[in-house]
Structures are given as structure tokens and as C-alpha cells.
Amino acid sequence: MLNSDVYHVSSTISENKRYFDENIRSLSEREVSWLQAYLTKKIGVSFISMGSTNLHEELINQLAKIDNFKSIVYDARSEMSYALVPQEYFSLLEGSLRAQIFFLNFLISEYDYTLESIKISRIMKDIYHYFDKVKEKTTINNNIRFLNNILFILRDIVSKDNYTKWLKNEEGQVVWTTTYLNEKKLIVSTNDDRLSEMELTAIILASLDLIDCPKYTEIIKSNYLYKVSPNKELVIDKMKRAWSQQKYRDAGKTKRPYHLPLTKKTEGRLAKMAQVQGLSETAMLDILINRFYEMEYVDVDGKDLY
Structure with a gap:
């Protein structure tokens, strides 16, 4: 390669990396993941071969030598603004593991969202993937409406529940309730070896939220009103009575x-x-x-x- 060619490549890489640092570095991992998927289809570049766990570095390393890097990325970001549900709409989910577990299981049961397993550490990534990849052919407004409707029913369920206050971390209660719901085949299953008490509590509450959860077609009706089903009331009552009896048996008091x-x-x-x-x-x-x-x-x- 001639010196002029070497200089051109070096200058291009330097300029592209500067543009990247100023315009792309601040993007979230979710946004960079979307850009990678889009550019793979658009210009045929492969990012998987890089084997990097840092999506930002993987992106710039693969594209740094391209002369029209700026225009390619600019066009990709423009497309992303019309395709990606803004992060703000996921804020309620991000702040609640209980909501995340409920939401992901709703997608699995209602919309056949196929996952190899549910893992606590990557629940938000799986939810993002559903909206960013699986459901990408619909409009942003439709996706926002879909997301908000599911969150609406969860808020309604939580506002009418009688078990959040009950699960107040009495000694042994969280572990006992996990075992009880597992025996009744009502617990959400995750692929995690060790879970904290806080995580178990979120799993329990989400599992109870999901009992007789209404279908999405019911949620979007104009006259929809959530009511706790008689079956769910019975399940909760039996659980509480079983815990009370267990406490009495374990007390061993004179x-x-x-x-x-x-x-x-x-x-x-x-x-x-x-x-x-x-x-x-x-x-x-x-x-x-x-x-x-x-x-x-x-x-x-x-x-x-x-």
C-alpha cells in the first residue's frame, strides 16, 4: 500500500472515531444493538465475528475504515428514531423487577414470545428485544400503546391486591411462600441458581399478579374493568391460611x-x-x-x- 493510501486510511479512521465519540458514544447499549442489527441488513457488515462484549467498540471497530461512515450512521440513526420506542416509556419497568417479571411472562403466555429460559439478570434485554426485533414491523405509536396497556393492567392488579402487604418479610415467609407456590405450580420459573430475598419477593408478587390475568383483547375494550377472580381470591386465601397454620406448627411455644x-x-x-x-x-x-x-x-x- 502506498504512503498516501496509508495516510488516507489512518485519517479516515481517526476522523470516524472522533465522530463516533461525539455522536455515538453516548447512545445506550440498546440503541447500539439496534444500529448493529440495522447496519448488518443495510450494508452487509457482520458484528458477531468480533466477539466483543462492548457493543460500542464493536461498532466503531467494524466501521472505522469506511469512507462514508458518517452518512451511514446518520441515516441509521434517522431510521432508528422512527423505529425504536423511546427509553422513557420503559421507565416504570426499569424501576420494578416485579413489573419486569410480570411483563415478560405476559408476552410469553399471550404472544408466544419464545425464550430458552427466563433469567433475572437479562429480563429487560429480553423485553427490549421483543419490541426492537420481534415487534419491529409495527409503528412506534402502536408499540407504545401496547406497552402502556399492559402496564395499565398491572397497576390495576396491584392496586386491588391483598398480598403485597401480607408478604412483609416475616422470618421464613418468603422462602415458604416460594415453596408453596412452586408446589401449586403457580410460581414463575427462572433459570437462576441463587436468588436474593428481594428477587424472590418480586417473583412471588409477579406470580400472584399473573393468576387469572385478563387477556390483552379484554384490556383494550373501552368498558374494561379489572376484577379479582373468585379463583384468585380462593388461591390467596388458602395460601394465607396455610402460612398461618405453618407459623403455629413451627412456633413450638408453651x-x-x-x-x-x-x-x-x-x-x-x-x-x-x-x-x-x-x-x-x-x-x-x-x-x-x-x-x-x-x-x-x-x-x-x-x-x-x-
């Missing part, structure tokens, strides 16, 4: 004698409830008092109100 003068009617009802639940009357009364106390006399953080 009960001190305590006499309560109950009416004959109340005594009869207590006896019948204990018989149905397979507990002693003392255990049944212990569960009832504690459950009502937790419902009416503690705040959302489990602290006494009075």
Missing part, C-alpha cells in the same frame, strides 16, 4: 392458660372452624386473632399502628 368467656354461639362456631381446619380450638383462635391483627393493626411495613 401456651399459658388463658380463659375467654365466649358465648355458646361463638364457642360453637370456633369448634366447627377448628374441626374443618383440623386444628385445636386454641390453635384456631390463635390464627384468627393474629390474622385480624395483621389486617387491621399494622402498617404496610408490618409495624404496629397503635
Whole structure:
């Protein structure tokens, strides 16, 4: 190669990298990933062969020698502005693992979004992929409407739930509830070996949110109104009762004698409830008092109100 050719290549690379640093470096990984996919189709360049985990560097390294780099990237960014749902619309998802798990599972069950497995560390990437690649042929406005409608139903579900406050991190409650829902085949399955208590809590809540979740075709109806299904109410009630019974069995406390003068009617009802639940009357009364106390006399953080 002649010196002039070497100089031209060197100058082109230097100029392209300067342009990259000023205009592309600040883009998110999601945006750079979209640019790579677009440019692969547009100009036939392959980025996979680079094997880099840094998408920004991979992009500039593959394109640095191209003379019309600036115009190619400029056109690509223009196309991206018409194709990519702005990041702001994902802000509610980004701030809530519970919402992310719910959202991704909604896509899987409702829209046959195929994934090898769900992994906590890459949930947002999988959601982005759905909108940026799988659903890319629809308009931005349609995608925004679709995203907002799913978030709307999640907000509605959460506003009417009776289990978020209940799952207040009593000792052993999160692990017990995870096991309970897993046995009932109601837990969202993830491909993670170790999960923190915070992550388990998010999985539990999202799993309960998804019980009898309405279809998207119902959500978009003008007269749509979310109501908790009788089946979901029953599932939640059984779960809470099972936890109360488990706490009693595990307590191992020595009960001190305590006499309560109950009416004959109340005594009869207590006896019948204990018989149905397979507990002693003392255990049944212990569960009832504690459950009502937790419902009416503690705040959302489990602290006494009075």
C-alpha cells in the first residue's frame, strides 16, 4: 500500500472515531444493538465475528475504515428514531423487577414470545428485544400503546391486591411462600441458581399478579374493568391460611392458660372452624386473632399502628 493510501486510511479512521465519540458514544447499549442489527441488513457488515462484549467498540471497530461512515450512521440513526420506542416509556419497568417479571411472562403466555429460559439478570434485554426485533414491523405509536396497556393492567392488579402487604418479610415467609407456590405450580420459573430475598419477593408478587390475568383483547375494550377472580381470591386465601397454620406448627411455644368467656354461639362456631381446619380450638383462635391483627393493626411495613 502506498504512503498516501496509508495516510488516507489512518485519517479516515481517526476522523470516524472522533465522530463516533461525539455522536455515538453516548447512545445506550440498546440503541447500539439496534444500529448493529440495522447496519448488518443495510450494508452487509457482520458484528458477531468480533466477539466483543462492548457493543460500542464493536461498532466503531467494524466501521472505522469506511469512507462514508458518517452518512451511514446518520441515516441509521434517522431510521432508528422512527423505529425504536423511546427509553422513557420503559421507565416504570426499569424501576420494578416485579413489573419486569410480570411483563415478560405476559408476552410469553399471550404472544408466544419464545425464550430458552427466563433469567433475572437479562429480563429487560429480553423485553427490549421483543419490541426492537420481534415487534419491529409495527409503528412506534402502536408499540407504545401496547406497552402502556399492559402496564395499565398491572397497576390495576396491584392496586386491588391483598398480598403485597401480607408478604412483609416475616422470618421464613418468603422462602415458604416460594415453596408453596412452586408446589401449586403457580410460581414463575427462572433459570437462576441463587436468588436474593428481594428477587424472590418480586417473583412471588409477579406470580400472584399473573393468576387469572385478563387477556390483552379484554384490556383494550373501552368498558374494561379489572376484577379479582373468585379463583384468585380462593388461591390467596388458602395460601394465607396455610402460612398461618405453618407459623403455629413451627412456633413450638408453651401456651399459658388463658380463659375467654365466649358465648355458646361463638364457642360453637370456633369448634366447627377448628374441626374443618383440623386444628385445636386454641390453635384456631390463635390464627384468627393474629390474622385480624395483621389486617387491621399494622402498617404496610408490618409495624404496629397503635
